[in-house]
Amino acid sequence: GSWALGLESTYNKRYKYSGTFQTNYQVTKSGDKNLPDYSEAKDLKVVWSHRQDPKASPNSSFSASVNFATSSYEKTNVGNYYNPQLSSQNTKTSSVSYSRNFPEQKLTLSGTFNIAQTMRDSSIAMTLPDLNVSLSRVFPFKRKKASGDERWYEKISLSYTGRLTNSIRTKDDLIFKSNLIKDWTNGMNHSVPVSATFTLFKYFNLTPSVNYTERWYTQKVMQDWNEERKNVLPVDTLYGFYRVYNYNASLGLNTKIYGMYKPLFAKAKEIQIRHVFTPQVSISAAPDFGASRYGYYETVTYTDSNGEPQVREYSPYTGSSFGIPGKGKQGNISFDMSNNVEMRMKSRSDSANSRKISLIDELGASISYNMAAETKPWSDLSLRLRLKLSKSYTFNLNSSFATYAYQFDKDGKVFVGNKTEWSYGRFGRFQGYGSSFSYTFNNGTWKKWQEGLDRLMGSKKTGEEDNKQEGADANSENSENEEQLTSSSTSASTTTKKKVKVQADADGYQPFKMPWSLNFSYSFNIREDQSKPIHEQSMRYPYSYTHTLNMSGNIKISNRWSTNFNSGYDFATKEITQ
Helix, strand or coil: CCEEEEEEEEEEECCCEEEEEEEEEEEEEECCCCCCCCEEEEEEEEEEEEEECCCCCCCEEEEEEEEEECCCHHHHCHHHHHCHHHHCCCEEEEEEEEEEEECCCCEEEEEEEEEEEECCCCEEEEEEEEEEEEEEEECCCCCCCCCCCCCHHHHCEEEEEEEEEEEEEEECCCHHHCCCCCCCEEEEEEEEEEECCEEECCCEEEEEEEEEEEEEEEEEEEEEEECCCCEEEEEEEEEEEEEEEEEEEEEEEECCEEEEECCHHHCCCCEEEEEEEEEEEEEEEECCCCCCCCCCCEEEEEECCCCCEEEEEECCCCCCCCCCCCCCCEEEEEEEEEEEEEEEEECCCCCCCEEEEEEEEEEEEEEEEECCCCCCCECCEEEEEEEECCCCCEEEEEEEEECEEEEECCCCCEEEEEEECHHHCCCCEEEEEEEEEEEEEEHHHHHHHHHHHHHHHCCHHHHHHHHHHHHHHHHHHHHHHHHHHHHHHHHCCCCCCCCCCCCCCCCCCCCCCCCEEEEEEEEEEEEECCCCCCECCCCECCEEEEEEEEEEEEEECCCCCEEEEEEEEECCCCEECC
16 A cells, blocks of 8 residues: 655754754555556655854855655645645745855855756756855965065956856656756856056056956757748757857046135135046957857858848857857947035034035946947946935936937838937937935934924923933832832742843833834936827927835834835826835
């Protein structure tokens, strides 16, 4: 007949680790052996949870959360007849991870083993392993015993990031019959950024950098035209060792210009305006990795139904673990400028101390020019504004202006042409902007509001006098209670432990605490409404706006109970969004 065997254990080593382990193996037989409908199913289930104490090892960690079962286990398990949720569970996930840090070498190693099961069709997606290696920024040419000034090559730094993955998606009964090279998708990715910062003429910072990325694959898929299906389909898979690499270089130059101003309206006051202007120019370049000499892209030539020759391009590495380099030559020149304005007020009583107030935290603009582009080399102009209204709130506003103007084609349809807005004597086309505002209320902010309101209404002094009187009465009552408590605890010292004095309010009761928070966020956006007709003279679409108000909150009823809620309202559609 059918039978099952199970094992369950809970373990805990103080300050080291803790966890639970459960495994079940069952054999389910149905029907008679001599009849055609006889079946026998062997199923296994493993549930494991492991947690390492943070104090056990500061430089390494190990954790596990495993919930693995064969596809028919939950259906054939008799115990699940009374628990339909388990028998109808569709997905199971498992993960085991380990990480190790080497602080002296600035090296970090980590590995993960993941399984995702779909019980409905008995499919399984497994990643074994997923290894990561990272080396923090180091200066390989820096002298251990430096003497004299720092040399230019000592400023060169590099870092490294590597990742190895090996994954498969198949049926759970075929996982151990799969071939590592043919059935698994594997690859390794290496990334090495190299950079340095030099000072030119005392005021300019020059930052050259080179980024190199290389991918290792074990297969590539060749495609060809399928006349029957009228499409380009895979025809052959080639196995071997294939390198797919790309690189780029950049050079940046920036400086800071400081200015101090004294406002005309505050000549007699100790007020100064400080302006910091930060211009930056950077050049980046990369070759066209879509060229045939790299072999990352292939072409298929075929004849369509009209007898015209057609060419379709594809990459043999499509679907690989770490992708492929993009096509097209790059040669960008980027321009960026940023402004910061703040006011400093000196105290007349203490000239050494000054109060700093941020007027404009940042006002900046950026645009780029692609030297390798045959058409439309200029990018859109981006503007940004950041205002620091308080210590806990920052207002952000971002907008963009399109460089190239709209035009009509021969069919009367609107498209973005090759002529700039400047050639028509216009500034860039305003595409819209977005802004947001948020504020959070909680116990602390509400208490500050109450204190400020009390000071404003002049009730603080009266409240303090009342509290003193009530506090004196409460202290006299508390003193009597404490004397009675002390005498009773002394007589019962052999049976009870020392009592801890509980903080009480003015009425002698334990204060009631229920932490809460309430967050309000408001966003306002303006965008071109291309669903409406364009204005033919100004070549501008009408603008549409959206503004929404979102609210979320949390109330902590006890240490183990909390309530969360969120809601929102769209003023344009006049609907509740959440």
